[in-house]
Amino acid sequence: MTRDGMTPERFETLAEAFGGNVDRWPTAERTEASRLIAADPAWTGRVLARADELDAMLASAALPVASGALVDRIVAGAPRARPRWPAWLAPAGLGAGLAAACAAGVMLGMQLAAPQGGGEALMTAADDEFSLYLDEGAG
Numbered sequence: 001m002t003r004d005g006m007t008p009e010r011f012e013t014l015a016e017a018f019g020g021n022v023d024r025w026p027t028a029e030r031t032e033a034s035r036l037i038a039a040d041p042a043w044t045g046r047v048l049a050r051a052d053e054l055d056a057m058l059a060s061a062a063l064p065v066a067s068g069a070l071v072d073r074i075v076a077g078a079p080r081a082r083p084r085w086p087a088w089l090a091p092a093g094l095g096a097g098l099a100a101a102c103a104a105g106v107m108l109g110m111q112l113a114a115p116q117g118g119g120e121a122l123m124t125a126a127d128d129e130f131s132l133y134l135d136e137g138a139g
Contacts (some may be wrong), residue, residue: 004130008040012047052126 011033018025022033037044066074 008036008043011036011044015051015108016054017046019055020050021055022048099114 006029010029014025014029014033022030022037025033
């Protein structure tokens with residue numbers, strides 16, 4: 001569109017794209033198209049008539065119908081979607097996660113419920129064995 005309204009080139013482009021019925025054109029273009037039609041009815045009438053002829057030819061054309069064999073070939077050639085995980089693995093993973101959370105809870109509960117004196121002695125013994133193991137490996 002120009003500052004003064006729609007250009008003839010724009011009018012022709014719209015007629016070719018949207019057809020000879022201005023009511024099917026984009027709403028924003030209709031007002032300027034109406035002004036151009038009023039300013040030059042002979043020329044715009046010819047442009048719209050050509051677009052109407054094309055619309056009529058397209059409307060009367062038979063739509064192609066795909067044969068059953070073609071449809072079968074297309075479907076057979078289509079890529080198959082493969083699941084990333086086997087169907088049984090997703091629920092198994094959820095179950096494993098729940099089992100791990102339960103085991104961690106049981107272990108934490110045992111640590112919190114253990115007697116303080118016995119737990120320290122056990123830890124001291126474990127620390128001594130561990131340091132002995134490191135001393136043996138170093139020598």
